[in-house]
Amino acid sequence: MPHKANILLVDDRDENLTALEAILTSLDQNLVRANSGEAALKALLEGDFAVILLDVMMPGMDGFETAAHIKQREKTKDIPIIFLTGAGIDRHQVFRGYASRAIDYLTKPFDPWVLRSKVEVFVDLHHTKQRLRDQSRMLQRDLNPESGATAGSVAGQLSRRTAEINANLGLLRDRIVTEERESDQKTIEAVRDLDRSVARLTTLVEAIHGPE
Structure with missing residues (x-):
């Protein structure tokens, strides 16, 4: 959590x-x-x-x-x-x-509801960024030769966590649309930045894991 x-x-x-x-x-x-x-x-x-x-x-x-x-x-x-x-x-x-x-x-x-909803979106973005930072730190730690972890086990963990982040981003994108935030362009751009970060992480995981 x-x-x-x-x-x-x-x-x-x-x-x-x-x-x-x-x-x-x-x-x-x-x-x-x-x-x-x-x-x-x-x-x-x-x-x-x-x-x-x-x-x-x-x-x-x-x-x-x-x-x-x-x-x-x-x-x-x-x-x-x-x-x-x-x-x-x-x-x-x-x-x-x-x-x-x-x-x-x-x-x-x-409107209190509008204020609370806008703040909640930024809180969710903040939590997603935290998860990405955690994934990066974990990757750096577990790929250290002294850690003893195999590339396969690290990639498996990262794959599961990346899937969770992608799911959370999907829910966040849906909320931005359903709660009529289309005009909040900077919020949409922030989500797109996170999309790109997750895509880079996914590519890295796949490179480590290799072909099935």
């Missing part, structure tokens, strides 16, 4: 953070609070996060500036960001958001 993912909630108002926690608690993941951009950057140094929910309007360092810092760091640049913004966002703000490479926007007051 995968480890719980960390989800970073960033808002300068405690009542907003409490509301986000109430919406997302059913996902059974680790919800981490930050009440400023500075606090968010500090939290990101201390852990690995699946997704960031980031309020746009905050005193001091606002959401866009915080996102820019996040995307400049090698460790955090690929973490998806969902901006939470008030009604009446103007074109300049939209441009700043895309310049910060945010994944998505939600305008307050937002």
Whole structure:
């Protein structure tokens, strides 16, 4: 069973953070609070996060500036960001958001079901990436000449695990379509990237295992 993912909630108002926690608690993941951009950057140094929910309007360092810092760091640049913004966002703000490479926007007051569903997709992507990293580490370890493992036994384990990941990716693709996320292009691209990673892993496994 995968480890719980960390989800970073960033808002300068405690009542907003409490509301986000109430919406997302059913996902059974680790919800981490930050009440400023500075606090968010500090939290990101201390852990690995699946997704960031980031309020746009905050005193001091606002959401866009915080996102820019996040995307400049090698460790955090690929973490998806969902901006939470008030009604009446103007074109300049939209441009700043895309310049910060945010994944998505939600305008307050937002639909709790929509927010929870979007976050759940990114949590699932995060868990899938974790499994791929685990497969890579296992392959490197078991192919070490000192491990004593045979190529056939390693390939057999990897084949089963790769099949599990492919099945999970299939379910994730189905959810993106059935829950009407066709317009969420960056999410679709992230799934395609994972597809390519799994395909490379599958090819490597087949090369190790050899013809039947």
